[in-house]
Amino acid sequence: MNLDSKIFVAGHRGLVGSAIERNLRARGFKNLLLRTRAELDLCSQTAVSEFFERERPEYVFIAAAKVGGIHANSTYPADFIRENLLIQTLIIDAAYRNGTKKVEMLGSSCIYPKLAPQPMKEEHLLTGTLEPTNEAYAIAKIAGIKMAQAYRAQYGFNAIALMPTNLYGPGDNFDLQNSHVLPALIRKFHDAKTSGAKSVTIWGTGTPCREFLYVDDLADAAVFLMLNYDGAEFVNVGVGHDITIRELAQMIGEVVGYRGELEFDTSRPDGAPRKLLDVSRLHALGWKAKTELREGIARTHEWYVANKT
Ligand SMILES: NC(=O)c1ccc[n+]([C@@H]2O[C@H](COP(=O)([O-])OP(=O)(O)OC[C@H]3O[C@@H](n4cnc5c(N)ncnc54)[C@H](OP(=O)(O)O)[C@@H]3O)[C@@H](O)[C@H]2O)c1
Numbered sequence: 429m430n431l432d433s434k435i436f437v438a439g440h441r442g443l444v445g446s447a448i449e450r451n452l453r454a455r456g457f458k459n460l461l462l463r464t465r466a467e468l469d470l471c472s473q474t475a476v477s478e479f480f481e482r483e484r485p486e487y488v489f490i491a492a493a494k495v496g497g498i499h500a501n502s503t504y505p506a507d508f509i510r511e512n513l514l515i516q517t518l519i520i521d522a523a524y525r526n527g528t529k530k531v532e533m534l535g536s537s538c539i540y541p542k543l544a545p546q547p548m549k550e551e552h553l554l555t556g557t558l559e560p561t562n563e564a565y566a567i568a569k570i571a572g573i574k575m576a577q578a579y580r581a582q583y584g585f586n587a588i589a590l591m592p593t594n595l596y597g598p599g600d601n602f603d604l605q606n607s608h609v610l611p612a613l614i615r616k617f618h619d620a621k622t623s624g625a626k627s628v629t630i631w632g633t634g635t636p637c638r639e640f641l642y643v644d645d646l647a648d649a650a651v652f653l654m655l656n657y658d659g660a661e662f663v664n665v666g667v668g669h670d671i672t673i674r675e676l677a678q679m680i681g682e683v684v685g686y687r688g689e690l691e692f693d694t695s696r697p698d699g700a701p702r703k704l705l706d707v708s709r710l711h712a713l714g715w716k717a718k719t720e721l722r723e724g725i726a727r728t729h730e731w732y733v734a735n736k737t
Contacts (some may be wrong), residue, residue, distance in 0.1 A: 429457075429486070429487050429529075429530075429654060429655055431456045431457055431458055431459075432458060432459050433457070433459060433486045433487055434459045434461055434483070434484070434485045434486045434487070435452060435457055435459060435460050435461060435485065435486065435487045435488070435489070436460075436461040436462075436463075436483070436485035436487070436488045436489070437449050437452070437460060437461070437462060437489045437491060438463075438470060438488065438489065438490050438491060438492040438515070438519060439470075439490070439491035439492030439493065440460075440462045440463075440491070441464060442491055442492065442493075442495075442599075443595060443597065443599045443600055443601070443643055444491040444534060444592075444595065444643060444646060444647065444650075445489070445491035445492065446599050447597065447598075447599070447643040447644050447646065447647035448489050448491055448647045448650055448651065449462065450644065450647065451644065451647040451648055451650070451651050452651060455651065461483055461485050463479070470492050470514070470515045470518065470519065471510075471511055471514040471515060471518070472518075473514075473518055476518040476519060476522050477518070477522050477525075479522075480522035480523060480525070480526040480528070481522075481526055484526050484527055484528075485523070485528055486528060486529050486530075487528065487529060487530050487531075487532075487654060488519060488523050488528055488530070488531045488532070489532050489534075489650060489654070490515065490516055490519050490520075490531065490532065490533040490534060490572075491534055491650075492515050493511075493512055493515060493516075493534070494507060494508050494511040494512055494515075494565075495536075495565075496508075496606060497606055497607065497608060498561050498562070499605070499606065500606060501561055501562040501564070501565055502561045502562075505563070505564035505565075506564070508562075508564045508565040508568065509564035509565070509567060509568050512565060512568035512569065512572070513568045513571060513572075516533055516568070516571075516572040516575065517571075517572075517575060519531065519533075520533070520572075520575055520576065520579060520585075520587055521579075523585075523587075524579055524583060524585045524587075529586060530586040530587070530588070530654065530658075531576070531585075531586070531587045531588075532587075532588050532589070532590065532650060532653065532654050533572050533573075533576055533587065533588075533589045533590075534589075534590055534591075534592065534650070535569035535570075535572060535573060535589060535590070535591045535592075535662070536565075536566075536569060536591060536592060537591055537592070537593050537594070537664075537666075537703060537705055538558075538559060538562050538565065538566045538569070539553060539558075539566050539569050539570050539573070539591060540552055540553065541554075541555055541556030541557055541558060542556065542557060542558060542559040542560075542700070543556055543557075544556060546702045546703075546704050547668075547704040547705055547706035547707075548664070548703070548704065548705055548706055549664075549706040549708075550591075550661060550662060550663070550664060550706075550709060553570070553573070553662075554570070559700075569591075572589065573589045573662050575587075576588065576589050576662075577660050580660050581660070586658055588653060588654075588657055588658065588659065588662070588663070589662035589663070590649070590650060590653055590662060590663045590664075590665050591662055591663070591664050591665065591705070592641060592646050592649075592665045592666065593639045593640070593641050593664075593665065593666035593667070593703075593704075593705045594608060594609075594610070594638060594639060594640050594641065594703075595640075595641055595642075595643045595646055596608070596610040596611060596640055596641075596642065596643065596724065596725075596728055597642050597643030597644060597724065597727070597728050597731075598643070598644075598727065598728060598731035599643070599731070600643075600728060600731075600732075602614065602615045602732055602736065604616070609638065609673065609676070610640055610676065610680075610725070610728075611728070611732070613630070613676065613677055613680045614680055614684065614725065614728060614729050614732055615732065615736075616628050616630075617677075617680050617681050617684040617686045618684050618686075618729065618732065618733070620686055620688060621684055621685055621686040621687075625688060626688050626689060627688050627689040627690065627691045628677070628681070628686065628688060628689075628690055628691070629691045629692070629693050630673065630674075630677050630690060630691070630692050630693065631692075631693055631696035631697075632673065632692065632693070632694065632696050632697060632698040632699070633692055633694050633698055634672060634673045634674030634677065634690075634692045635672055635673070635674065635698065635701070636672065636673055636698050636699055636700065636701050636702065637670040637671065637672050637673075637701065637702045637703075637704065638670055638671065638673065638676070638703060639666050639667055639668075639669065639670040639671075639703065639704050639705060640667070640671070640676075640721060640724070641665065641666055641667050641717055642717070642719035642721075642724035642727075642728075644719065645667075645717040645718055645719050645724075646665055648715075648718075649665045649710065649715050649717075650665075652713075652714075652715045653713070653715075656713065656714070657713055661709070663709050663710050663713070664705040664706060664707050664709065664710060665705070665707070665710055666704070666705035666707050666710075666717070667707070667717045667721075668704075668705070668706075668707040668711070668717075669704070670702065670703075670704045671721065674690070674692075676721075677690055678690070679721065679722055679725060680725055680729075682722075683722060683725045683726050683729055684729055
């Protein structure tokens with residue numbers, strides 16, 4: 429990939445896609461191909477194949493997807509499996525048919541079995557039953573990995589896949605109903621500070637451990653792998669260590685400047701005790717995350733304050 433290569437970032441207005449666009453521009457890539465959903469519906473075979481025939485992108489990042497939390501995943505499983513299968517299938521196939529040099533697809537750590545050993549290694553894929561609440565989404569993403577491997581095996585097509593851990597950062601979703609734990613806590617602590625609330629209530633016992641990767645680090649890894657990795661095996665992308673929800677809440681409280689109490693609502697579910705990715709493969713390839721969690725939270729909080737509506 430050189431600075432004039434024609435690069436399509438699918439989903440460039442999302443959390444991940446916008447960070448990949450920032451990273452590519454910062455590295456000097458000038459020839460970016462970007463389309464909103466209104467301009468190009470990635471679930472339409474006609475639209476996707478016409479776009480690829482006309483534009484013939486050389487490199488493609490698939491950061492477009494139907495994503496959501498437990499509630500959305502369990503309420504709309506048909507939408508999750510259909511839209512994710514369509515987006516990745518149509519893009520990978522059109523890219524192969526129109527001379528694209530390389531495609532990178534993004535999955536997620538929910539592809540691993542519910543009871544996978546910790547930390548989760550790439551070899552643990554398909555060794556056990558999935559978490560039922562997001563099975564439709566996980567099956568679609570596993571199909572994407574297998575499709576990339578099959579196109580490489582049968583056609584010699586250069587398609588790679590990476591599986592990021594929980595992400596957070598500027599552009600995140602701070603809606604209390606649908607957001608992930610880290611942006612939800614930033615918002616709760618910010619609101620509690622603003623309103624002078626005496627305590628903040630956190631769901632569950634606070635003991636589960638989770639891993640968090642700053643989205644600009646993920647984008648840097650995505651571009652690094654596009655430039656440096658041509659293997660059939662997918663690659664976990666994470667920081668390699670985790671933190672309890674209690675420690676996370678304390679850190680967010682400190683960053684936001686909230687001085688009240690933390691309360692834990694133990695009637696709420698905890699989810700899995702631990703979900704940590706093994707990142708040895710990524711480290712062996714020469715990439716490591718740079719942004720400390722406290723610094724990433726501070727930047728995300730700044731973004732929230734500047735952009736909240
Ligand atoms: N967020 C995380 O914590 C996380 C963690 C691990 C992996 N990932 C992976 O990263 C990828 C991107 O996630 P994200 O968090 O960036 O999601 P996001 O913020 O919801 O962005 C997804 C983007 O895809 C676009 N899109 C969806 N369906 C489309 C369609 N039919 N046609 C055109 N565009 C479409 C959306 O467009 P609109 O703006 O028009 O809706 C949006 O810009 C996913 O594969 C996800 O599995 C995310």
